[in-house]
Amino acid sequence: MTCCNTNEARFAGANGGAAREVAGTFQPNVDIYETADDWVIAADVPGATKDALEIGFDDGILSVKAAVKDRTPGGTTFMLREYPIGDFERRFRVGDGVDATRISAALDAGVLTIRLPKAESVKPRKIEIRSN
Amino acid sequence: MLTARFPRLMPSDPLHRTVDQLVESVFQDFPAFGVSTRRFPSMNAWEDAQNLYVEAELPGFTIGDLDITLSGNELTISGARAETKPEGATFFRRERPSGRFTRTVRIATEVDGSKVSATLTNGVLTVALPKAEAAKPRKIDVTVK
Numbered sequence: 001m002t003c004c005n006t007n008e009a010r011f012a013g014a015n016g017g018a019a020r021e022v023a024g025t026f027q028p029n030v031d032i033y034e035t036a037d038d039w040v041i042a043a044d045v046p047g048a049t050k051d052a053l054e055i056g057f058d059d060g061i062l063s064v065k066a067a068v069k070d071r072t073p074g075g076t077t078f079m080l081r082e083y084p085i086g087d088f089e090r091r092f093r094v095g096d097g098v099d100a101t102r103i104s105a106a107l108d109a110g111v112l113t114i115r116l117p118k119a120e121s122v123k124p125r126k127i128e129i130r131s132n
Numbered sequence: 133m134l135t136a137r138f139p140r141l142m143p144s145d146p147l148h149r150t151v152d153q154l155v156e157s158v159f160q161d162f163p164a165f166g167v168s169t170r171r172f173p174s175m176n177a178w179e180d181a182q183n184l185y186v187e188a189e190l191p192g193f194t195i196g197d198l199d200i201t202l203s204g205n206e207l208t209i210s211g212a213r214a215e216t217k218p219e220g221a222t223f224f225r226r227e228r229p230s231g232r233f234t235r236t237v238r239i240a241t242e243v244d245g246s247k248v249s250a251t252l253t254n255g256v257l258t259v260a261l262p263k264a265e266a267a268k269p270r271k272i273d274v275t276v277k
Contacts (some may be wrong), residue, residue: 029227033217042216044228046189046255071187071256072178080237082174083189110191110255113216 024086028064028112037123039098039116045088046110047071055105055114062092062103064112097122172233173209173257181269184241184261191255192216192228198252200259202245207259210234242267
């Protein structure tokens with residue numbers, strides 16, 4: 001696999017709900033799939049707006065951050081509280097097969113879609129056979 | 133995996149509990165996830181003097197994908213989310229649930245069913261249920277003799 005191993009170790013408390021709450025930062029759920037021309041990461045970032053997104057690529061690491069403000073009024077007593085609200089953050093290790101200069105991202109209805117185009121060198125191609 | 137971020141339910145003070153008790157939660161279309169006993173979507177609920185609010189994170193849904201009904205004191209939210217993966221593409225990682233869900237919560241506060249409204253913004257659904265007059269807090273005048 002050339003693309004997008006998730007680098008999860010850096011997230012403290014990734015295995016426990018309580019620790020993640022204290023940290024106030026959450027890993028978004030992602031799908032990663034491969035098409036003929038791209039690798040695509042789709043991440044659920046409910047509550048995030050375009051302005052609150054920060055996507056960076058440095059030294060083979062794609063980092064995604066989304067700042068999410070609390071939506072409930074201060075001093076609220078919750079009658080039901082099944083999830084806390086906080087920022088999203090996740091990093092992905094990206095292989096050499098990606099053309100980093102052409103990475104693009106779009107946000108729609110709380111889903112962030114990042115497209116990582118394959119470098120020409122790794123695309124499948126038809127081998128011409130020459131006859132002498 | 134359906135509610136992998138926050139599997140833990142934090143029960144509220146029973147005295148303040150006006151939304152409670154899962155009636156039904158099914159996410160059945162997706163054998164990969166199995167028939168989960170977890171609830172989808174996770175919900176938060178709170179109130180102010182005028183309204184009761186129920187919020188759920190539903191990224192990737194449009195309002196047309198959702199069906200919200202209030203029947204008696206039961207609020208039901210159901211809907212479906214399609215896979216984002218185009219045909220012919222290969223999954224490397226699959227954490228986002230897709231398929232159908234239904235979840236019903238019972239509401240103990242009396243609400244005015246004709247004035248319920250819902251908004252879906254950036255993948256967050258908020259249902260506002262105006263309290264019936266009888267359920268609103270009121271100030272009691274104290275007469276001093």
